[in-house]
Amino acid sequence: MIAPVARPRPSTAALPAEIGQVDGLSYSLWLPQPHAPIRGGVVIVHGAGSGKENHHDFARAVVGAGLSAIAFDLRGHGSSEGELDGRVLEDIGSVAGVLRARTGTDALALRGSSMGGYLAIVAAAAIGARAVVAICPASSDGLRRGLARGNLGFAADVPSLQRFLEAHDVGDAVEALEIPLLLLHAEGDEVVPIALSRELAGRMRVPDSRLIALPGGHHRSVQHDDELQAVSVRFIERALADA
16 A cells, blocks of 8 residues: 655745845835734844844734734845944834835834844834834943954944944933833843843833843743743734824
8 A cells, every 4th residue: 555645734824025125134024914904013123143034933923913024134144235333223214114114104113132132222212113122132331342352243344333332322222212111031041141131121211111031041032932922012012002
């Protein structure tokens, strides 16, 4: 008897609605089901040495909730052009502009991990974000030290980026925020100590901002935790609805 040949099951995972470039930045755009009303969007910022594809799981969680999302490669990473430099806020603004143009919504949130968490906090006012989710956000000083040692894993215009980091302290940025901030951090993080997020939480001024500390874990465990992704999406949904 000949055994039947097993056929691969068709993939049901959501795919980007658009893959493109803006100002030399490679992005993937994610939209909810066709004809569904778009209630807002999320700009996803990855960490040092990472890339947009590492956060497609969160983009899928976002579109599953009826929101739109855009993930992109920072300069010096993935398919984007050039080195990461002092233009990074303008770059995040360009990507946010794509999301606004494609969806017609002005209601945006930022979600970033590690260096991306730092950038999400620092960029929030510049792009007019209405909420920020920052996962184990790096400190300005920590990034400066890593950049000086050359161990962050990406191509950078070091003098330009160092000047940017010197001018944008993450603690000062948290204190200046006028929108809700959700900090997520693993207590076992071996790269960015949770003490930094505890310090940042002490400088929060906006109601509904909070820190969630995950027992154990490591530097990358929080960003791919299904339950915490759901918490992040609900936090963003509430913030965009209340704005």
